Amino acid sequence: MEFLSLTTVEETLDKLATYGSDAALIAGGTHARYMLMSGQTQAKAILHIERLEALGGYALNGSARLGALTNMRQIAENEDIRVRFNSLAIAAGKCGGWQTQSVATIGGNVCAASPSADLLPPLLVLETEIELHSQVRGSRSLSLSDFITGAYQSARAPDEMATAFHLPLPAPRSANRYIKIQRRSAMERPIIGLALSLEMDDSQSHIKTIRIALSGGGPMAFRAVEAEGLLTGQAPETEVLHAAAEAISARCTFRDDARASATYRAAVLPRAFSHAVSECLAAISDNGS
Amino acid sequence: MQTTHSVTATINGRAETFEVVGLESLMDVLRNRLHLSGTKEGCREGECGACTVLLDGKPINSCAYIARAAEGREIETIEGLNDDLSYRLKQAIVETGGVQCGYCTPGIIVMLSSLLRRTDAPDEALIREALSGNICRCTGYAQIVDAVLAVIDGNKGAGS
Numbered sequence: 001m002e003f004l005s006l007t008t009v010e011e012t013l014d015k016l017a018t019y020g021s022d023a024a025l026i027a028g029g030t031h032a033r034y035m036l037m038s039g040q041t042q043a044k045a046i047l048h049i050e051r052l053e054a055l056g057g058y059a060l061n062g063s064a065r066l067g068a069l070t071n072m073r074q075i076a077e078n079e080d081i082r083v084r085f086n087s088l089a090i091a092a093g094k095c096g097g098w099q100t101q102s103v104a105t106i107g108g109n110v111c112a113a114s115p116s117a118d119l120l121p122p123l124l125v126l127e128t129e130i131e132l133h134s135q136v137r138g139s140r141s142l143s144l145s146d147f148i149t150g151a152y153q154s155a156r157a158p159d160e161m162a163t164a165f166h167l168p169l170p171a172p173r174s175a176n177r178y179i180k181i182q183r184r185s186a187m188e189r190p191i192i193g194l195a196l197s198l199e200m201d202d203s204q205s206h207i208k209t210i211r212i213a214l215s216g217g218g219p220m221a222f223r224a225v226e227a228e229g230l231l232t233g234q235a236p237e238t239e240v241l242h243a244a245a246e247a248i249s250a251r252c253t254f255r256d257d258a259r260a261s262a263t264y265r266a267a268v269l270p271r272a273f274s275h276a277v278s279e280c281l282a283a284i285s286d287n288g289s
Numbered sequence: 290m291q292t293t294h295s296v297t298a299t300i301n302g303r304a305e306t307f308e309v310v311g312l313e314s315l316m317d318v319l320r321n322r323l324h325l326s327g328t329k330e331g332c333r334e335g336e337c338g339a340c341t342v343l344l345d346g347k348p349i350n351s352c353a354y355i356a357r358a359a360e361g362r363e364i365e366t367i368e369g370l371n372d373d374l375s376y377r378l379k380q381a382i383v384e385t386g387g388v389q390c391g392y393c394t395p396g397i398i399v400m401l402s403s404l405l406r407r408t409d410a411p412d413e414a415l416i417r418e419a420l421s422g423n424i425c426r427c428t429g430y431a432q433i434v435d436a437v438l439a440v441i442d443g444n445k446g447a448g449s
Binding site: 001003005026028029030033034036037046048050073093096097098099100102103185186187 | 291294311312314334335336338341344347348349350353354355357358360400418419421422423424
C-alpha cells in the first residue's frame with residue numbers, strides 16, 4: 001500500500017487517473033481510515049489530500065461556494081453560513097464531537113454517502129451542486145440528488161475528485177433548519193435527520209416553495225418531493241401539514257437498528273417535521289418584522 | 290509485511306522523528322514510540338475523546354488520525370500543556386472534584402485548554418458543547434464545568 005501526501009489538485013487528479021478504483025482519497029480520515037483499517041474499503045494507494053489548500057474556504061459570488069475540504073467546525077462556526085444556511089451549520093456542529101469536526105470535511109461526508117450522513121439533508125434542501133474534476137474528462141457539476149445514488153454509493157467516477165459545493169443564495173422570506181433526532185445530545189448518528197427549506201409568499205401567508213429532505217428514513221438520504229408538492233401554494237395549516245407528514249412517511253422504509261426501532265422512527269418523524277416548520281416560520285416572521 | 294516510514298513533526302515544541310507503519314494512528318505513535326502515555330486510549334474509533342491532542346492548535350482524536358499525516362505539523366499533548374492557563378485549569382479540576390477515575394482527564398484538559406485559548410469566557414452551554422466529544426462516566430460533568438467557570442472567575446479577579 002502506497003501513502004501519497006499530495007499538495008495540488010493537478011497532482012491528485014494525475015494519481016487518480018493512474019490508480020482509479022485502487023485509490024482511496026483521505027482528508028481528515030475520520031471515516032476513511034476506519035473503513036480502510038476494518039477492510040471495508042481496499043486500496044493500493046492512499047491519496048492524502050488534507051493539505052490541498054485550493055480546496056478550502058467559503059466564498060460568495062452570486063452563489064455560495066464551499067471548498068470540498070472545508071471542515072465541519074469551520075462550517076458550524078461561520079457566521080454567514082449560520083445565517084444563510086442555518087440547516088447546514090447546525091448539521092455540521094452536530095456531526096461527532098469538536099475533535100471530529102476539526103478534521104472531518106464536507107467532501108468526505110458527502111462522498112461517503114452514508115444513509116445517515118448529517119450534511120446530506122441540508123445540502124439537498126439547499127439545492128446544492130457538487131463540482132467534480134477528472135484529469136481526462138475535465139470538470140462537471142451535478143445536483144446532489146443525482147450524485148447520491150444509494151447507500152454508500154455515489155456518481156463519482158473512480159478518477160474523479162469532488163472539489164467544491166455550490167449553493168444558491170436563499171430567497172427573501174425564507175429560512176432553512178435541520179432537526180436531528182438522537183438518543184444523546186451529541187456524538188450520535190441521527191435516528192432521523194430532517195432538513196427543511198421554506199419560502200413564504202409576499203404576504204407571508206402561503207408557502208411559495210418548500211423543500212424537505214431526510215436521512216435515516218431509508219437506504220439513502222432523499223428529498224420528499226410528494227410532500228413538497230402537497231404544500232406548495234398552501235397556507236401552513238394543521239391539516240395540510242399532517243397530510244405532508246404522512247406523505248414523507250410513505251416514502252420511508254424505516255427499519256430497526258441499534259439506534260431506534262422502525263416504530264419509533266415512524267412516530268417521531270411527524271414531530272420532527274412539525275418542529276422544523278415552526279422553526280422556519282418563526283425565523284421568517286422574525287426577519288420580516 | 291508493511292514497510293515503515295520516517296515522519297518528523299513538532300511534539301510539545303520539540304522536533305521529533307519517528308517511524309510509523311501503514312495507517313498507524315497518531316495515538317499509538319505518541320504512546321508506544323514516544324512514550325507520551327498521558328494521551329489515553331479509550332475507544333480507538335473517535336468516539337470518547339480520551340486521546341484528544343492538539344494538531345496545529347486544533348483538538349483532534351489522535352486515535353483516528355493517521356500518524357503519517359502529521360508530517361511537519363505541530364502537536365501538543367497533555368504533557369506539553371504547561372502554560373499558565375492549562376496549569377490553572379488542572380488545579381481547578383482537582384479542587385472541584387472533576388477528577389474521579391482520571392482516565393478521561395488528560396483529554397478533557399486538552400480540549401478545555403483549546404477552548405479557553407480561543408474564548409476568554411465561554412458560557413456553560415459552550416463549555417458543555419466543547420465537551421460533547423469527551424466521555425466521562427464518573428463525574429456527570431458538573432464538577433468539570435465548575436472547574437472551567439472557576440478559571441474564568443479567576444481571570445476576572447486578576448483584572449485580565
